[in-house]
Amino acid sequence: MTADPETTLRADARRNRDQILAAAKTIFAVSGPEVPMEEIARAAGVGVGTLYRRFPDRDALVRAVAMDNFERVLIDARAIAAEETSSWRALERLLRQSVELQLSIQLAMVSHRALVILKGDPEVRRLRDEILAVVEDFVRGAQAEGVLRPDVGAGDIAILFATLLRQMRAKSSDVAEMAARRCVGIMIDGLSARPGTELPGRPIMADDLDPAADHS
Amino acid sequence: MTADPETTLRADARRNRDQILAAAKTIFAVSGPEVPMEEIARAAGVGVGTLYRRFPDRDALVRAVAMDNFERVLIDARAIAAEETSSWRALERLLRQSVELQLSIQLAMVSHRALVILKGDPEVRRLRDEILAVVEDFVRGAQAEGVLRPDVGAGDIAILFATLLRQMRAKSSDVAEMAARRCVGIMIDGLSARPGTELPGRPIMADDLDPAADHS
Amino acid sequence: MTADPETTLRADARRNRDQILAAAKTIFAVSGPEVPMEEIARAAGVGVGTLYRRFPDRDALVRAVAMDNFERVLIDARAIAAEETSSWRALERLLRQSVELQLSIQLAMVSHRALVILKGDPEVRRLRDEILAVVEDFVRGAQAEGVLRPDVGAGDIAILFATLLRQMRAKSSDVAEMAARRCVGIMIDGLSARPGTELPGRPIMADDLDPAADHS
Amino acid sequence: MTADPETTLRADARRNRDQILAAAKTIFAVSGPEVPMEEIARAAGVGVGTLYRRFPDRDALVRAVAMDNFERVLIDARAIAAEETSSWRALERLLRQSVELQLSIQLAMVSHRALVILKGDPEVRRLRDEILAVVEDFVRGAQAEGVLRPDVGAGDIAILFATLLRQMRAKSSDVAEMAARRCVGIMIDGLSARPGTELPGRPIMADDLDPAADHS
DNA sequence: GATGAATGAGTATTCATTCAT
DNA sequence: GATGAATGAATACTCATTCAT
Secondary structure, eight states: OOOOHHHHSOHHHHHHHHHHHHHHHHHHHHHOTTSOHHHHHHHHTSOHHHHHHHSSSHHHHHHHHHHHHHHHHHHHHHHHHHHOSOHHHHHHHHHHHHHHHOHHHHHHTSSHHHHHHHTTOHHHHHHHHHHHHHHHHHHHHHHHTTOSOTTOOHHHHHHHHHHHHHHOOSOOSHHHHHHHHHHHHHHHHHHHOTTOOOOSSOOOOGGGHHHHOSOO | OOOOHHHHSOHHHHHHHHHHHHHHHHHHHHHOTTSOHHHHHHHHTSOHHHHHHHSSSHHHHHHHHHHHHHHHHHHHHHHHHHHOSOHHHHHHHHHHHHHHHOHHHHHHHSSHHHHHHHTTOHHHHHHHHHHHHHHHHHHHHHHHTTOSOTTOOHHHHHHHHHHHHHHTOSOOSHHHHHHHHHHHHHHHHHHHOTTOOOOSSOOOOGGGHHHHOSOO | OOOOHHHHSOHHHHHHHHHHHHHHHHHHHHHOTTSOHHHHHHHHTSOHHHHHHHSSSHHHHHHHHHHHHHHHHHHHHHHHHHHOSOHHHHHHHHHHHHHHHOHHHHHHHSSHHHHHHHTTOHHHHHHHHHHHHHHHHHHHHHHHTTOSOTTOOHHHHHHHHHHHHHHTOSOOSHHHHHHHHHHHHHHHHHHHOTTOOOOSSOOOOGGGHHHHOSOO | OOOOHHHHSOHHHHHHHHHHHHHHHHHHHHHOTTSOHHHHHHHHTSOHHHHHHHSSSHHHHHHHHHHHHHHHHHHHHHHHHHHOSOHHHHHHHHHHHHHHHOHHHHHHTSSHHHHHHHTTOHHHHHHHHHHHHHHHHHHHHHHHTTOSOTTOOHHHHHHHHHHHHHHOOSOOSHHHHHHHHHHHHHHHHHHHOTTOOOOSSOOOOGGGHHHHOSOO
16 A cells, blocks of 8 residues: 555654645656756755655656646546536636646646656546546537537547647746646637538547556 | 768778668667667677777767658658649648658667757757758648638647657557557647647747747 | 673673673674774664763774673684584584684684784684694694695684675675585585695694784 | 577677676675675676676576586596596595685585575586585595495585685685695595594485585 | 667665764 | 764776777
8 A cells, every 4th residue: 555645754754845845746747857866856955865765666647646636637627527517617627727837737648758657557547547537528518508519538638638728838937837738728719619620530438548548 | 080981981881881881770669779889789790899890889870860760851842842743742642652762761769868959069959950941841831822811830740740740659569550650640640630729828939949949 | 900801890880881882893793893882882782972981992892892702702612622522523513613613703703803802912813723623633633634734724714714604794695695605515525635725835823823914 | 589699699699708707706706695796797898788688687697607607617627537547536526626716606505695596497406416416426436446435426526515615715825725725635645534523414426416406 | 780788977775874953 | 872864985887088999
């Protein structure tokens, strides 16, 4: 049992862990996940040793950052689900909000390294599946509402979603941030298009994402 | 003077250069642009020494791969421009075709390293601007044709375009490939949406891309 | 003053000390004297802090383990001396028994590190000298009895003795244990051989061991 | 195929390899097999990189040193076999010579680390078996000649042999060297003792050494 | 020119030891 | 006193780049 590290750690240790995670998230976002561990430690205000005590190696750290962010997305998604009565609006909000909210985690993914690390991690997958389950609800609901084109699945959304978020790196400029939001807008229009261009293949469902493993 | 390497090199040297470029493109696509130089040399069937004679350092190689790909995109774009009478159709074709055609260059960009290298390289920029000029024509034409929503600019398209292509990495599975095409489809619908959701900010033009430097 | 730690410590502190010593002895025997201090602490069921309170550094611990074992050997040797009337039999018993009894201390020596630590430590040396004194008695007695070849000294025995014991590491198998006993047997026959092959050099005495410092 | 590295390497590479091996052998003998790789490289007059190119990690180097030495022992053993008509004399010579000849390899074994590395390595085992085969011949022959006690096997000899050699570390002093020779002498007398003390267990044969893996 | 060997700076990681809780 | 968290120096190992063959 990994137990809940949130509750198990001594107060100071806990604080360090959080600082490391926060520092890593920021730095990964700015410089990718290959930055020297020492730089992360320094940014977190701890020695490398402490970093390594908490995260046995870089992969563990990348994983932890990813998990942390996925968790936030999930919490968000659930909050939205609870608040919105319209599935379409819920989906829309999730996509739009996440752009601003979740830059970081996706950023961690702008790297082969990170992708490889995350793929195949069962915990990451579990979390992802929970998120997808929520999205799937949104999709079905929005399609029933007649606002979402019927020829897309949660998988399509997830890929689109991941694709976009993945870009948002360091919001280095106003243009970049604006661009992100505009992309989402265009995509949402594309999603609600009726009739739209005929899409090739078939709707991609949450299940389809597993073997692909290249996305989300 | 770098002169035109295409014409300056002896036949065998030329062959080596091409092999290295091809190998690098493939390997970058699969494993990112941080792979050991030796691996690239091996894949190209030459010694590292030869690689270094041709490309003074990794950056030069990354640049060369990028240039090579941009060139292909440009050639494509121009061919399409010559063939299609409808600007919208031309734009559509370019976006769709490029998914399959240009994986590699974008792939080279799935990395901070590559981004940094490419940014600020005047030759790369020049080439990019030529591509953007063509796209800008398409955009204006398509808007005149009344098919493209008027609130987008070539910059929007470029970012969208780059965003998507960037995902397509190693098409590890059928689903992944299908997903790519579907994303493009949805996006195209989003682009032609009339009326669409109101987009935030203002149209992003080709010029806007320079300072942002985070995209395209 | 280190005083006699046996009497100075509080009951629980004493227990800790003993546990650490026992754990260290075992672990040194199995994995050599370079194992992480933390591993020893864990095996002893205490925190590293406690270990360090008791033994200021690794060297101190190695020394303590060695001392502890030398003491046991000395006690044994004296007990044997008291019980046996024949010096040769006493010598024989000491050698044979020690194989089973004293694995550990020798084991601690299967390492440059340990050797270096122990060499030059005056307490260790004192203890060793006491043991050698007893052995020297045995040797002289056995030679007077006419059973031990006259061309060997206590030093020869000590080296032989150390040599053999040093091998016995983790008695991973029955064969290994049997082998140890057989070696001793052969060696004892070698020692009693009359006439034996002529030995090179001259008898090595207890005194000779000091400068050599590589043995015993 | 590891091919014969002796023949495959470029002249300069070959020279470096040999220097590294020689340096490692010496340093291992003096300071054990845990010395910093850099120290070995420096002693060999090469950069660490070169060391690592030739031997992918420390284990590989330890293995190589061991192999090199085993080979020398085997060559010696065969030369002796060819020259001596008496098996007993051959055995004796092998044991005596090896003390002087093979210090190093055994030295490499004065360490848990080394033991663990070597155990289970098929090439090392193969070489060891070849040596044992020669010894086995000597043993049988010497017993037929009536000079070697009949209750010992090649395994006994090997263990005794290994045991002794293992001690001889850096011949830090004349006494140490003399001691080594004297030990061998005593052991040889022990081996030829007739009648000797009854040995416990049964003769240890070459085959017995495999599972034990703790010796030779 | 081509090759691949050598170099050594750059990083990851470990672990002895100290110190706050 | 006990504990285990934090520190950072010591080392292993990798890989870009240079250079002898």
